[in-house]
Amino acid sequence: MAELIIEKLTKRFGDNLVVDNINFTVPSEKFVTILGPSGCGKTTVLRCIVGVERPDGGKMKLGDQVLFSKNENLFTPTEKRGMGMVYQSYALWPHMTVFENVAYPLQIRKMGKDEIRKKVLDILKLVKLNGLEDRLVPNLSGGQQQRVSLARALVYNPTLLLLDEPLSNLDVVLRDEMRTELKDLQRRLKLTTIYVTHDRTEALSLSDHIIIMDKGVIKATGTPIDLLRDPPNSYAGIILGDMxxxxxxxxxxxxxxxxxxxxxxxxxxxxxxxxxxxxxxxxxxxxxxxxxxxxxxxxxxxxxxxxxxxxxxxxxxxxxxxxxxxxxxxxxxxxxxxxxxxxxxxxxxxxxxxxxxxxxxxxxxxxxxxxx
Ligand SMILES: Nc1ncnc2c1ncn2[C@@H]1O[C@H](COP(=O)(O)OP(=O)(O)OP(=O)(O)O)[C@@H](O)[C@H]1O
Ligand SMILES: [Mg+2]
CATH class of the missing domain: 2.40.50.140 (Nucleic acid-binding proteins)
Structure with missing residues (x-):
């Protein structure tokens, strides 16, 4: 696993400056949460990191690999970044079974059939979906679909796991359960993880570090307890500490x-x-x-x-x-x-x-x- 370093990341859509010159680091094996209200640019930051969006400025590095550099005119395509992402809407393929959805990233990596089968079954067991391999995705509950999405992101041992509000479509009970499971999994697999949410409880219960965003800028960063005890500004105190x-x-x-x-x-x-x-x-x-x-x-x-x-x-x-x-x-x-x-x-x-x-x-x- 490797450290992710983001420097002066900037992204515009037309005249709209959505990510404004932000800097942060995600240490290896740590769980970092980006917390902020709807529209503040959280998903855009993740999309820049995974490489489905091209930034307008800045530099991003994962370990020794430069993901993007405006000055050096470098851009590593998504498939070479080796990251796993769970999208806000899960983005599963409805015409495919659970097995086919999870196998897809391995197929495009041209892995052998037997190896694919083993890896997919292993990962489905890990997220407790064994037995449901042949089910079509629309015939699963929300929580099960969320797990398929997670399995698909984990199946090729990603260098970085990106999770975009993965629990927001679940009911309260399931959300609590999945939150605990997710944290266990992250610890066990020692995954470097970025988690995006607008929910302070999720941010506080899951994170080693929290990044608080507002309107494309970072307002505060720190460990949950430091930010709660000593918020550097009113925004951080209100959004995280409910002060x-x-x-x-x-x-x-x-x-x-x-x-x-x-x-x-x-x-x-x-x-x-x-x-x-x-x-x-x-x-x-x-x-x-x-x-x-x-x-x-x-x-x-x-x-x-x-x-x-x-x-x-x-x-x-x-x-x-x-x-x-x-x-x-x-x-x-x-x-x-x-x-x-x-x-x-x-x-x-x-x-x-x-x-x-x-x-x-x-x-x-x-x-x-x-x-x-
Ligand atoms: N492809 C796009 N084209 C134009 N504007 C976009 C595009 N994607 C996002 N935006 C705008 O950028 C801003 C940030 O969007 P983003 O999806 O990053 O927010 P978010 O923090 O993830 O919000 P939410 O919590 O609602 O998911 C919004 O104003 C959004 O309308
Ligand atoms: Mg979003």
Whole structure:
């Protein structure tokens, strides 16, 4: 397996600059995810790497092999790149059986019939499709089709595995199951992998490294835990950490803390770097740490808030709160809200409703100050 190096990759469609001068590396045997919203250029990056799209600029190398170089005018055709790709729509051939679909890449590589048969049956066993060799692809479930697509990408021991939202057509239960299987397979076969998704849970659960993209550029890269703990900008905090952003102005700097004015209120956050007096900053807030109070209390970082909405999702109720005209998401376990009142045997169900006025306490550990 080999390391993939992407330098200054650029791709336009007409006047539309879809991939804008991006750089990243995929270390050998690692699982790297590109996370970003629809239309940000994820598939285009994969298509450039696999060689079905010709970039407008930059350089790409896989180990010693130059895949593309604008300056040296080099372009390695797809079939010489030895990569396996699972396309967003699976791209299977409906008139062929499972066996024929998976055998196809070996046939075009002119492999002998017996060897093809052995390899295809082995790989079908690996993805747990043995017994279904003769089934036509349209007569398979979505999850089975996804596995055929994966088997076809794996069958010739690819130097790099590219997966374009391979689980997005599956139901929640199957998606969870396939996610675990995919990760196991990647580890066992030590496959260098690039996985594309717009789903933060997939990115967080699968990846050694995450690349966060927006509108053709890379906004952040890092390990899941580093990006969660210390997002370099608001975009990364929101898309990966599901954090909320409120804006304010720096009103005081001390050695370890920074005080930020939000309308007529102030909150004190831990300081990770120096800020200028009056500078506009963003405060990324981890809603899980926010405490909701019914009444004003003598605690630090208390702000008045209005409940905008309360939405149930499994065991969680997610509140959207308005704080100084800005919205903060606060997820709470539904059980946290059954609080016995002091000195009474009665239980009070203090779930909040939209329109209610409350106070929220934002501990300094819940805040992360960013420039943009
Ligand atoms: N062949 C093409 N010709 C013209 N424009 C294209 C072509 N392929 C993609 N685009 C445009 O490039 C942009 C990026 O598309 P791309 O498919 O890379 O996005 P994506 O991040 O994979 O989105 P999704 O999550 O919806 O799959 C989009 O605006 C898309 O319309
Ligand atoms: Mg796509």
């Amino acid at each position: 909320s952003l409120i804006k304010g102005n720096v009103s005081n700097n001390s050695e370890k803390t920074v005080e930020i004015k939000i309308g007529n209120h102030k909150i004190v956050c831990r300081k990770q770097r120096d800020w200028n007096e009056n500078e506009e900053v963003g405060i990324l807030i981890r809603g899980t740490e926010v405490v909701i109070h019914n009444n004003k209390r003598p605690v630090d970082n208390l702000l008045p808030a209005k409940i905008k909405s309360a939405t149930y999702a499994g065991q969680i109720v997610e509140y959207k709160m308005i704080v100084n005209d800005q919205v903060i998401k606060v997820p709470k376990s539904i059980e946290e809200f059954i609080i016995p009142e002091e000195g009474s045997n009665e239980t009070i169900h203090s779930l909040h409703e939209s329109g209610e006025d409350v106070y929220i306490e934002i501990p300094d550990s819940a805040c992360h100050v960013v420039k943009e």
